[in-house]
Amino acid sequence: MVAIGFVASRMLGLVREILLARQFGTSGTYDAYVSAFRIPDLLLAIVLAGSFGSAFIPVFAAFFARGDEQGAWRLASTVLTLSGVVLVLFGAVTFLFAGPIVRSVIAPGLAPADQATAAGLMRLLLLSPLLLGLGIAAKGILEGQNRFVLPAIAPVVYGLAGVLGVLFLAPVYGIYGVAVSVVVGAAGHFAVQVPGLVRSGMAFRPSLDLETAGLAEVGRLLGPRIVGQAAFHLNFIAVNWFASRTGEGSVTALNNAWQLLMLPYGVLALSISTVIFPTMARLYEQGNILELRSTFGRALQPLLFLTIPAAVILFFFRTAIVQTIFEHGAFDRASTILVSRPLAMFALGLVGYAVVEVLTRVFYAMHDTRTPVTAGIAIIALNVLLSAVLVGRFGHVALALSLSATTTIEAVILLVVLRRRIGLGSSVPIPWLIRVLAATLGMVGVSWLVAPVVTAATVPDEAPRVIQLLLLAYTLAVAAFAYVVVAYVLRLPGLAQGWDRLPARITSLPGMTWVGAGLRPDGKKTWRRP
Secondary structure, eight states, X not given: OXXXXXXXXXXXXXXXXXXXXXXXXXXXXXXHHHHHTHHHHHHHIIIIIHIIIIIIHHHHHHHHXXXXXXXXXXXXXXXXXXXXXXXXXXXXHHHHTHHHHIIIIIOTTSOHHHHHHHHHHHHHHTHHHHHHHHHXXXXXXXXXXXXXXXXXXXXXXXXXXXXXXXXXXXXXXXXXXXXXXXXXXXXHHHHTTHHHXXXXXXXXXXXXXXXOTTHHHHHXXXXXXXXXXXXXXXXXXXXXHHHTTSOTXXXXXXXXXXXXXXXXXXXXXXHHHHHHHXXXXXXXXXXXXXXXXXXXXXXXXXXXXXXXXXXXXXXXXXXXXXXXXXXXXXXXXXXXXXXXXXXXXXXXXXXXXXXXXXXXXXXXXXXXXXXXXXXXXXXXXXXHHHHHHHHHHHTHHHHHHHHHHHHHHHHHHHHHHHHHHHOOTTSSOHHHHHHHHHHHHHHHHHHHHXXXXXXXXXXXXXXXXXXXXXXXXXXXXXXXXXXXXXXXXXXXXXXXXHHHTHHHHHHTSTTOEEEOTTOSTTOOOXXXXX
16 A cells, blocks of 8 residues: 555656646746745755654654553654744744745746745745645654554645646646645645544644653754755755756756656665665664675665666657657747756766665664765755856756766765775675676667657657657667666676576466477477466
């Protein structure tokens, strides 16, 4: 159920982005909408998402493990109350000064009318962190009691509200209708989990008692994570600041390109890092550094094997992907060009983004939050400096290139630190990496040949949209197949052995049996249904 909810929420998010592109293209209005999220997202991340996502749940669950339910609810009440107070205070300040914040901090380059729209949207969207924060708190409380169904449904409700808002409210109320749907979705995100809270026996009593048992531990865990979350969002505020000064549509183009990058990133990097984190944390607690290093290597190799070809696909097929998915309605040919160029630069950094995600989890498993946070802060400074140098010449494309370059540097820094800390051994053997790079070159050759053809074939109105989607999917599959074939021919460890074991696995299926041994020229068996 959790996996289904994750995939469904991701798909609804993509559908929402497609519908928004059709309705608003890469206009100044959409720039204002994207800009309006920056401060609300920052508030949510540092006040509630951080505390319940990584600091509150372990302490809360420990109370239940000891059988102290009253202590658990006292802690939850105090953390919720304090978080709510901080959110309301910061939200009130943002509401009063939304105009100056947009003009000076978020989007100084937008047209005055779009700045006014962004400020109005920001005031409306300030309700979202409070409501969505309650939903995240409910999710943390329920998951702390091993109740996962309603927390998995909540993001689907949030995503569905956004889709319906674009379909039914945007045509009538414009971009403000979309913002209203976001607030409604945030309310739904919390409301759908209320029955679970009731069944869990939650006893909420507002409290500002700073002596509450467990609160100091939450604060200790929370401090570095707040800095890390703030650094991540401040980085994007800096990007937004520069992008707003490079012309109308640049903020939107970077946002759309980033959302496309997040599809392979979410499926590959987030899923792998989430799975290995508990194992690495347990191994570190046991003092088993050798096995911890081995686990990291077993995670890093498939991550590289999958993200490298994903980056190649995004780079070479960027225009075909963007025009097939987005180009309709207000999203025209100029919008496609505006989005596809930064997407190419983001693609160059996909491996870096993925490796940083996994490395950060390794340091967290080792109870070291200072190293990734310090590296993140340094990278923000470098990104701002590099963006300032390049943006005048290369426009918004430079911002994507700067993010990718600095994140890749961050990955290298974290790898060096981790190597000094625990040693990496043969986490990524050089012969294995050479074979992967050789297979990548084969894929690059195929992609270079077929990308212009599929790009021309997927121009809107050249063929039915469904046919173009199928053609694009088929072409991407061919490129990926070329990568796998070359890797197999080079006997890439893991892949070759898995392929050789495939016949045995097939014959284990009902109704399958070995026949005609020796019929193949290489003497290997073949199979069919008897």
